[in-house]
Amino acid sequence: MNIQTMLGRLMAVAALLFIAISCESTDNNNPDLDLIPVNSVTVDGYTVSLESPKEIEIGANHLYWKIKQGDNTITPQSFTITPIMEMATMSHSTPFDQPAPDPLDDSYLSNLAVFIMPSGEMGNWTINFEFTTQNDATITGEMPLDVNSSWKIMNTQDDTGKKYFITWYEPQRPMSGNNDLTFLIHTRESMMYFPAVSDAELVIYPYMDMGGGSGHSTPFTPPVATGNGFYEGDINYSMSGLWTTTVELVVANDTLPEVVFEYSVIAK
CATH class of the missing domain: 2.60.40.1930 (Macroglobulin (MG2) domain)
Known part of the structure; x- marks a missing residue:
């Protein structure tokens, strides 16, 4: 067997191995989903x-x-x-x-x-x-x-005791600079039924406490309803560190008690 024939066979075997590995990877781990x-x-x-x-x-x-x-x-x-x-x-x-x-x-x-x-x-x-x-x-x-704890959901209720759930949807990992800012709102009609709320208003205020009685906010666009319980805006974090975002939910002209999300913003 000459060198050219041997190299040809080796290349063919390598190609078959590559195809087999590629098919297996596609079946088990879609690169677009990363699950x-x-x-x-x-x-x-x-x-x-x-x-x-x-x-x-x-x-x-x-x-x-x-x-x-x-x-x-x-x-x-x-x-x-x-x-x-x-x-x-x-x-x-x-x-x-x-x-x-x-x-x-x-x-x-x-x-x-x-x-x-x-x-x-x-x-x-x-x-x-x-x-x-x-x-x-x-x-x-x-x-x-198994469902782990996180900081990404809060609840509040109106004067009748009807409960509302405010979920922080984006950013999942807040970073300095511009971020999409999205919340999800649901209510509880029964212990088995939690419909989305798409006709409310969100009043938010992001804040960084600098200590000693000083602190500051940052530029943001208030989230507005886009359907199916989603409220979308954006926020531009001026610096990394510990932030809070206060959210007031207004439903049928009734302002519900505020909730406060506390989280860390990482440097980009």
Whole structure:
């Protein structure tokens, strides 16, 4: 065997290895999504896996679901979920959307869930799911879920005791300079129903306490409603360090008690 023939065979083997590795990487880790595994359960031969861009925490979370039968990803006719917090004397749900095919990778179903309290001594989260296969089989199951604490959700209530949840959506990692500033607003109609609120007004005030009775704000555009509970604006942090943002929610001309988000802004 001459050197040219040997080199040709080596290059062919290398190309095959590259294709195999590329296919495996695409199947397991979509570079556009950059997900980490959260949990998986197997029911009646079907494995339901949950992934997310980050660890699940109170506040807004993007959830990505994949269903496999053996090594094959399947597309169900329907897939629905219900997050449930089981407590000692009661249970409740949380604001969430139903999963739908993800626009970046249709092997996943994705949705947004806003968890209103962490797992722990008060109770534990489970996501109940149900899907219908292409063969008309109905599969149901439960997925335990650990939800960590965070600073990204607060709640307030009106004079009647109706509760509202204010979720810090963006920036997830506040940085010095310009940032999108987005909040999500939901209310509680019942322990199982938390609809989005899209007709409120947000009055905000960012502030950095410099100590000794001095401090300052920074340029920002107040968030306005854009639909489905989202309120979008922007903020330009003048410096890194510890900041607070006070939020007052105005609903039907009623100003609810303010909430205060405290967080760190990192240097860009």
